[in-house]
Amino acid sequence: MIGRHKHCISLAEYSREEILEVLDLAVSMKEVLQRPIKKVPSLRGKSVVNLFFEASTRTRSSFEIAAKVLSADALNWTSSSSSVTKGETLVDTAKNLEAMRPDVLVIRHSAGGAPKLVADHVGCSVVSAGDGAHEHPSQGLLDCFTLREKLGTLEGKTVAIVGDISHSRVARSDIHAMTKLGASVRLCGPPTMIPAGIEALGATVHYQLREAVEGADAVVMLRIQHERIGDPLIPGTREYSKLWGLNAKKAAEWLRPSCVILHPGPINRGVELSPEVADGPQSVILDQVQNGVAVRMAILYLLAGGNPADAGEAKA
Amino acid sequence: MAEVLFIEGGRVIDPASGTDGVRTVILRDGKVAEVAERVEKPRDARAIDARGKWVTPGFIDLHVHLREPGQEYKETVATGARAAVAGGFTAVCAMPNTKPVNDNASVTELVLARAAAAGFARVHPVGAISKGSNGEELAEYGELLAAGCVALSDDGRPVLSSALMRRALEYSKAFGLTLTVHEEDLQLVGKGVMHEGAAATRLGLKGIPGAAEDVMVLRDLALLELTGGRLHVAHVSSRGSVRAIREAKARGLAVTAEVTPHHLALTDEDVAASGYSTDFKMNPPLRSASDVQACREGLADGTLDAIATDHAPHSAVEKDVEFDAAANGITGLETAFPVCLALVRAGALTERRLVEALTIGPARAFGLAGGTLAAGAAADVAVLDPKAEWILDPARMYSKSRNTPWKGKRLAGRCVMTIVGGRIVHEEGRTER
Numbered sequence: 060m061i062g063r064h065k066h067c068i069s070l071a072e073y074s075r076e077e078i079l080e081v082l083d084l085a086v087s088m089k090e091v092l093q094r095p096i097k098k099v100p101s102l103r104g105k106s107v108v109n110l111f112f113e114a115s116t117r118t119r120s121s122f123e124i125a126a127k128v129l130s131a132d133a134l135n136w137t138s139s140s141s142s143v144t145k146g147e148t149l150v151d152t153a154k155n156l157e158a159m160r161p162d163v164l165v166i167r168h169s170a171g172g173a174p175k176l177v178a179d180h181v182g183c184s185v186v187s188a189g190d191g192a193h194e195h196p197s198q199g200l201l202d203c204f205t206l207r208e209k210l211g212t213l214e215g216k217t218v219a220i221v222g223d224i225s226h227s228r229v230a231r232s233d234i235h236a237m238t239k240l241g242a243s244v245r246l247c248g249p250p251t252m253i254p255a256g257i258e259a260l261g262a263t264v265h266y267q268l269r270e271a272v273e274g275a276d277a278v279v280m281l282r283i284q285h286e287r288i289g290d291p292l293i294p295g296t297r298e299y300s301k302l303w304g305l306n307a308k309k310a311a312e313w314l315r316p317s318c319v320i321l322h323p324g325p326i327n328r329g330v331e332l333s334p335e336v337a338d339g340p341q342s343v344i345l346d347q348v349q350n351g352v353a354v355r356m357a358i359l360y361l362l363a364g365g366n367p368a369d370a371g372e373a374k375a
Numbered sequence: 376m377a378e379v380l381f382i383e384g385g386r387v388i389d390p391a392s393g394t395d396g397v398r399t400v401i402l403r404d405g406k407v408a409e410v411a412e413r414v415e416k417p418r419d420a421r422a423i424d425a426r427g428k429w430v431t432p433g434f435i436d437l438h439v440h441l442r443e444p445g446q447e448y449k450e451t452v453a454t455g456a457r458a459a460v461a462g463g464f465t466a467v468c469a470m471p472n473t474k475p476v477n478d479n480a481s482v483t484e485l486v487l488a489r490a491a492a493a494g495f496a497r498v499h500p501v502g503a504i505s506k507g508s509n510g511e512e513l514a515e516y517g518e519l520l521a522a523g524c525v526a527l528s529d530d531g532r533p534v535l536s537s538a539l540m541r542r543a544l545e546y547s548k549a550f551g552l553t554l555t556v557h558e559e560d561l562q563l564v565g566k567g568v569m570h571e572g573a574a575a576t577r578l579g580l581k582g583i584p585g586a587a588e589d590v591m592v593l594r595d596l597a598l599l600e601l602t603g604g605r606l607h608v609a610h611v612s613s614r615g616s617v618r619a620i621r622e623a624k625a626r627g628l629a630v631t632a633e634v635t636p637h638h639l640a641l642t643d644e645d646v647a648a649s650g651y652s653t654d655f656k657m658n659p660p661l662r663s664a665s666d667v668q669a670c671r672e673g674l675a676d677g678t679l680d681a682i683a684t685d686h687a688p689h690s691a692v693e694k695d696v697e698f699d700a701a702a703n704g705i706t707g708l709e710t711a712f713p714v715c716l717a718l719v720r721a722g723a724l725t726e727r728r729l730v731e732a733l734t735i736g737p738a739r740a741f742g743l744a745g746g747t748l749a750a751g752a753a754a755d756v757a758v759l760d761p762k763a764e765w766i767l768d769p770a771r772m773y774s775k776s777r778n779t780p781w782k783g784k785r786l787a788g789r790c791v792m793t794i795v796g797g798r799i800v801h802e803e804g805r806t807e808r
Contacts, residue, residue, distance in 0.1 A: 071577065170699040171578055171579035171580050172580070172699075191699070194579065228579055231576075254582075255575070255582060256572050256576050257576050260577065290565075
């Protein structure tokens with residue numbers, strides 16, 4: 060359990076305390092990752108199934124490693140078809156996997172609400188690894204973990220999130236978690252990529268990059284997906300990169316020297332981030348990847364009901 | 376021969392004849408014989424005690440999907456007509472998007488034959504505007520009218536071609552048939568699955584702006600002005616549509632419109648509160664609170680003529696899936712009255728206007744008989760208990776399908792008896808189940 064929650068599907072439903080419970084535990088989990096023998100027996104005998112309906116290497120691997128470091132068994136189930144018009148329905152697939160008695164089902168799906176649908180039909184815990192444009196809770200948590208690590212706290216900090224907010228589940232989870240931890244969030248992108256009513260989540264909206272990033276303590280640059288350019292939200296990547304991409308010159312002129320740059324990956328180099336910025340001193344992108352494993356260990360540990368006797372070992 | 380019915384002590388609300396008060400209704404030979412304050416019970420009559428109840432003309436629903444032929448696992452003409460009378464509806468207009476589409480006399484005749492055999496509500500088939508409802512060629516309106524169709528529609532999809540819509544409006548004039556149109560610009564809809572706004576943004580679901588409906592309503596009003604003919608806008612959901620129809624009526628255009636109980640009662644925030652329940656997915660989608668307010672005002676001021684359910688049964692196969700993948704539509708026949716009565720309690724609608732929009736309003740829109748208790752009219756009557764409180768138990772619904780957002784909800788107001796052509800076809804608490 061994470062606070063009151065059996066599942067980790069939506070940070071909108073999590074309280075500040077529940078978010079902090081994961082982030083605090085993730086500190087000890089990260090310590091385990093620094094050891095020469097990266098294995099603790101906390102989830103020995105537990106099993107985690109990764110059910111992925113969308114291509115993903117990094118998130119799936121991250122969950123898989125997190126499970127294995129905790130000694131849980133991990134099974135990957137990848138389905139190329141996320142359409143239910145033919146073949147087995149999502150509910151049937153989930154029930155079949157559930158019959159194999161996993162402790163946690165990690166699901167990624169192109170439809171918003173799919174993890175909720177699964178959670179309504181199975182008995183085990185469900186973790187969303189991203190559903191449509193709804194949420195990507197573990198990413199939201201790992202972004203917060205990274206910001207706490209780099210900035211000490213999110214209280215009173217300003218975070219700019221730049222890119223295609225309308226299609227971004229990362230942006231939604233970030234907004235929910237960051238605002239609950241006391242940060243103010245600025246959203247920036249072309250007006251076509253700002254979804255209706257997003258201000259209601261407690262963020263401000265900006266169309267000019269400079270206005271959004273100046274004075275910010277952190278900037279989250281989102282991936283501009285080439286495959287969505289057919290849905291004509293922008294004229295193309297050329298103008299996007301010029302107006303909303305971050306390069307060394309803009310970073311030097313507009314960003315505070317202490318500002319950190321995040322990206323959920325994979326990066327489109329030269330579109331939203333120039334290579335010098337992505338690899339530069341302000342970038343914490345690779346820290347995010349490592350922190351992702353620690354945060355996912357914490358989520359799995361809490362939901363799979365890790366053995367309390369072994370917990371000390373993880374925390375030791 | 377149906378027996379003579381003597382319905383006494385009820386409050387008769389018949390907006391068509393301006394009646395609202397305690398009256399006795401006598402039904403004889405399938406017709407309304409008399410509605411009077413003091414009248415002796417004929418010796419051969421069966422007395423029905425309607426004290427504390429409303430006695431209204433049977434409701435008329437301009438918009439239902441009975442799924443037969445082709446999708447009988449969702450509903451049949453018989454189960455749909457049975458559900459109708461359970462909700463107080465004595466006549467329903469069956470949309471043509473069956474499999475095959477009702478674009479020819481044989482489908483129309485099949486629907487009519489099934490309805491006659493079932494013997495519950497009257498079923499009025501609606502024929503297709505275009506062959507196969509594919510928006511390319513006009514269907515044969517003469518044949519459809521002769522076979523028994525009462526209106527024309529490609530419901531389920533818009534008539535995308537402005538040129539075809541123009542010709543349909545023109546051609547229909549020879550037959551006096553109303554065109555009832557499903558208005559959405561499919562390009563603006565895109566892959567949208569719910570109303571565009573803060574709720575859709577939170578849920579990460581693709582939005583459909585109200586403008587997707589507005590632009591098509593505005594187009595068809597412009598065409599109506601060009602061609603003449605009779606236009607009826609199905610399931611109005613956006614404030615822009617309400618405004619456009621109000622203005623068109625003021626200019627004297629022959630336009631009528633309907634609104635569903637769910638577009639009057641629920642908003643996009645209810646979709647969010649339901650946690651992606653596909654019982655809240657329909658087309659047009661549940662809209663914002665300000666759209667709902669505009670629809671309520673439009674109904675109250677007569678801009679919207681009728682309440683129609685858009686009864687759209689679906690099985691678990693279509694509904695127990697991801698929100699994105701789920702079929703659009705909910706059932707409505709068995710919940711329309713209590714859901715709309717709640718609007719009266721909320722002060723959004725008068726009792727008279729509510730009954731009007733369920734009876735004479737829809738009758739006039741399609742030029743149907745009925746909708747009144749005037750002497751000589753067909754003996755189609757609903758007896759309603761406005762105070763009855765009940766919980767909607769899906770297992771006790773007459774429709775074959777259970778896709779309703781009011782499942783398990785407490786409702787107030789219930790139809791207790793329905794009479795079609797002088798014959799009692801539904802009596803609550805005395806059922807064949």
